[in-house]
Amino acid sequence: MAQHTQQQWIERIHCSSVPLEDLSDTACPVCESTDRQQLIEERGYPLWRCKWCTHVYISPRPSQSWLADLYSSEYMPDSDDGQSWEVYLDRIFEASARAILAYHPQRGDLLDVGTGFGGFLIRAEQDGWRLHGLEPNSSAFAVAKDRLRDRAVLYETIFEEADLAPGSYDGIVMTNVIEHVREPLDICRRAYTLLRPGGFLGLRWPQTSWITxxxxxxxxxxxxxxxIIGAPIHLHDFQRRSMELLMHRAGFVDIKHAWSSTRRQPKQSLPKATVVKLLTAVAYGTHCVTGGRRMTPFVARLTLGRKP
Ligand SMILES: [Zn+2]
Incomplete structure (x- = not known):
């Protein structure tokens, strides 16, 4: 069993503090507007809403080197084999795999960015994808490598620095990655370049700020x-409008918001567990009735877009 429970790990990692010299101000990372309203200060980090595209983000934000150090070293939880951690994520991997097949029935080369212990690739293998993954954390990378052996091409690096050939993939998936990166538009534009025509990008992203x-x-x-959004580890809280703008600005078309399920919750009190189930049921019902066009807050989505 992992040395930390998932909840202990989340609390520890989200209490990281960024030195002043590693903080710098930013305009809206999605639309570049500076017209914004401060919502609150979370752990000393001002949280803003862009008046133009509704994007919620922190500014100032951590430097790229601070983030790269975090993700390559202490970010992943201690784990013997990753499987105790992934018990929390199996429903998400299953929902994502199904949503991807519904959106893009063809198979080919699939790149999982931030592959962690390799759980999503192991699920995607069942659907017949050729597997590729990126993971900057050395201990998680070693576990993924051991689990997947020669069935996947794995790189121990962050996406921004990965040496990948343009036009090499039919699908790129990022599960809970986009809210962690400084420049989400650059990330999506790089994904666009790496895809073959007709390939898809899938971003799974949380929505937290409305309720908190x-x-x-x-x-x-x-x-x-x-x-509130999980600053300074989460730099963004995407809204439907800002997520769609992000995908459009990177060149993607045919944008769809798929249901992505929720992670299993570690021990919760009965009232809290009931509230979580109720909110999830309302979100799922709304999603089904409106075909994903209306989103209730709280529940994450997998947004898919295609390279023409
Ligand atoms: Zn904006």
Missing amino acids: LNRARLAGISRTDNP
């Missing part, structure tokens, strides 16, 4: 040490 922010507002506070 309104809870803070009801309490009448303007700064908090409680998580």
Whole structure:
């Protein structure tokens, strides 16, 4: 069993603090507008909403070198084989695999960015994809390598620095990656370049700020040490509009928001577990009735777009 429970790990990693010299201001990372409204201060990091594209983001934000150090060293939880961790994620991998097949029934070369212990690639293998993965954390990479052996091409690096050939992939998947990166538009544009024509990009992204922010507002506070979006590890909280703009600006068309399920929750009190189930049921019902066009907050989505 892992030395940390998932919840302990989340609390530890989200309490990381960024030195002042590693912080710099930014305009909206999606549309580049500087017209914005401050929502709250989360753990000392101002949280903004872009007035033009609705994107929610922190500014100032950590430097690329601080983030690269974090993800290559302490970011992944301690784990013997990764499987105890992935028990929490299996429903997400299953939902993503099904959504991808519905969107893109053809197979080919699939690149999983931030592959962790390799769980999503192992699931995707069942569907007949040729497997490729990137993972910067050395201990997670070693586990993924051991589990997948020569059935996958794996690189121990971050996406921004990976030496990959343009036009090499039929699909690129990033599960809970895009909210961690400084320049989401650059990431999506790089993915576009790496795809073959007709290939797809799938971004799984959380939505958290609506509920956490309104809870803070009801309490009448303007700064908090409680998580709102998860700063400074999460730099963004995408909204439907800002996610679609991000994909469009990178060149993707035929954008769809697929249901992505939720991670299994570690031990919760009965009232909390009931609220989580209720919110998930409302989100799922709304998603089905509107074909994914309306989103209730709280539940993550897998947004898919195609390279023409
Ligand atoms: Zn914007």
